[in-house]
Amino acid sequence: MAAGPDGGHLDELTELLRTAGVAVVGELVQRRAEPDPDRYLGKGKLEEVREAIKRSDANIVACDDELKPRQERNLEQALDMPVIDRTAIILDIFADHAHSAEGKLQVELAQLEYNLARMRGLWTHLERLGAGRIAGGIGTRGPGESQIETDRRLARDRISALRRRLRATKATRATMRAERDRAGLPSVALAGYTNAGKSTLLNELTGSEVGVRDRLFHTLDPTTRSFEISGRQYLMTDTVGFIRKLPHQLVDAFSATLEEAMGAELVLHVADASVPEGELHEMLGAVDEVLAEIGAAERPRLLALNKVDLVAAERKRELTFRFPEAVQVSAATGDGLDGLREAIEARLLAMLRPMELLVPYAEGGSLSELHELAGELEREDTADGVVIRARVPAAAAPRFERFELNGARPSED
Ligand SMILES: Nc1nc2c(ncn2[C@@H]2O[C@H](COP(=O)(O)OP(=O)(O)OP(=O)(O)O)[C@@H](O)[C@H]2O)c(=O)[nH]1
Numbered sequence: 001m002a003a004g005p006d007g008g009h010l011d012e013l014t015e016l017l018r019t020a021g022v023a024v025v026g027e028l029v030q031r032r033a034e035p036d037p038d039r040y041l042g043k044g045k046l047e048e049v050r051e052a053i054k055r056s057d058a059n060i061v062a063c064d065d066e067l068k069p070r071q072e073r074n075l076e077q078a079l080d081m082p083v084i085d086r087t088a089i090i091l092d093i094f095a096d097h098a099h100s101a102e103g104k105l106q107v108e109l110a111q112l113e114y115n116l117a118r119m120r121g122l123w124t125h126l127e128r129l130g131a132g133r134i135a136g137g138i139g140t141r142g143p144g145e146s147q148i149e150t151d152r153r154l155a156r157d158r159i160s161a162l163r164r165r166l167r168a169t170k171a172t173r174a175t176m177r178a179e180r181d182r183a184g185l186p187s188v189a190l191a192g193y194t195n196a197g198k199s200t201l202l203n204e205l206t207g208s209e210v211g212v213r214d215r216l217f218h219t220l221d222p223t224t225r226s227f228e229i230s231g232r233q234y235l236m237t238d239t240v241g242f243i244r245k246l247p248h249q250l251v252d253a254f255s256a257t258l259e260e261a262m263g264a265e266l267v268l269h270v271a272d273a274s275v276p277e278g279e280l281h282e283m284l285g286a287v288d289e290v291l292a293e294i295g296a297a298e299r300p301r302l303l304a305l306n307k308v309d310l311v312a313a314e315r316k317r318e319l320t321f322r323f324p325e326a327v328q329v330s331a332a333t334g335d336g337l338d339g340l341r342e343a344i345e346a347r348l349l350a351m352l353r354p355m356e357l358l359v360p361y362a363e364g365g366s367l368s369e370l371h372e373l374a375g376e377l378e379r380e381d382t383a384d385g386v387v388i389r390a391r392v393p394a395a396a397a398p399r400f401e402r403f404e405l406n407g408a409r410p411s412e413d
C-alpha cells in the first residue's frame, strides 16, 4: 500500500517499490497542509488506509516522505502493520545495487545513520518511562534502555570505523585522480536523474558496455571511460543517478565520490525529455539541488535532453524553444549524438591553451603525448626539433612550457 502527499509522485514511489521487489496493491493521497506530526496520516486518512488494507492483502505500508521515527512508530501501531518510508526504500535499493567495496561501505554508513536516528527516538521514549520509574523510587535503568544504549554505542563505533575506512579509500582515489590529472585528459562527468539514460549515453559515446537497465539506481559505482572527438582523447565518468528527496544520508555518504566526479571540466546533465513538462522541470530541479549540495553548482554544464525518439515533433520544437542551449539526443537510436559530440568539443576546446612549441627529436615521449592530448596539431620539422602548434588541455599545459617558443623561431640553417 503506497501513501503520499498531494502533488506527490506515487508513480515514482511505485517504481522505487518495484525496483525493491515490492508490488503495490493500492495507493492513497492525503491532502493537507502538513503531514500529521504524530502519525503522518490524519484521522480520516488513517481510517481509509485501514479499510483499504482490509480489502487488499497488503502486508506493508510505504510512505512517500521520510517519516519522523515517532510518526513511523505510531503509524505502525495504529495500522498494526510494518510501515516503511521513502528513505528506507531508497536505502534498500542502494544496498542491493552496491557492488564495489567502497559503494558497500557508503551504503552501510547511510543506513546506520538512518537507523541511529530511529534508535535515538526509541531511546528518548524509553528514557521517559525510566524517568517515571525513578520517580517511583526504583532508580535503576530499564533493561530495554541499556540494550538500546549498547546498540547505539555499537552503531556509533561502526559509523566511526566506516568513516575512517572511507577516508582511506578517498586517499587512494585522490592518488588515482592525481594520475589522471597528470595524463591531462579533459573529463566530462555525467549527471542526471536516475533512469535518464546516462549509462546508455556513456556506452554510445565511448563504445563501452556499462550495465543498462530500466530500473532505478542501476549504476552506483563510478566508471570512467575514454573517448575521442576529432582525434582528441577525453574521459567520461558515469556515476549514481539522483532523485527527488534524495536521502541526505546518501548524499553525505556519497559526497566524496560525487564531488570528485563532478570536479570534471564539464558536467553533462542528462535528462529524460520524454516525461511531461512539469515532471521534467522537477527532475531538472532535483539534479540542480544535489549538484549545489555537493558544491558543483558552478561547474561548466551542458544539458542533453535524451530519449527524443519518444518525443513528438511538436514537443521537440517546444523543447528547442524552452532549452535553446540544450542538445536533443537519443542514446537509443544514436540521433543527435554527432551534435552532442560537437557541443562537448566546443565547450572543452574553449578550455584549451594554444601553444607553440619546439620539441627536440630526443623527446619522442613528449611528442606522442602531445599527439594524444591535442589530437589535430600543426607540425613542422626543423633542424632543432619539431615545431608544433597545438591546443593543449590547461591541466597538461605546464608540462610543455619548457618547450615553448614564445614567438622566437628556431634557427633555420
Ligand atoms: N527510448 C529510449 N530509451 C532509452 C534511451 N536512453 C536510455 N534508454 C532506456 O532508459 C533506461 C535507463 O537507461 P540507463 O542508461 O540505465 O539510465 P541511467 O541514467 O544510467 O540510470 P541509473 O544508472 O539507474 O541512474 C534503459 O531501459 C534504457 O534502455 C533513449 O534515448 N531512448
Ligand SMILES: [Mg+2]
Pocket (backbone or CB within 6 Å): 198, 199, 200, 211, 212, 218, 219
Ligand atoms: Mg546508469
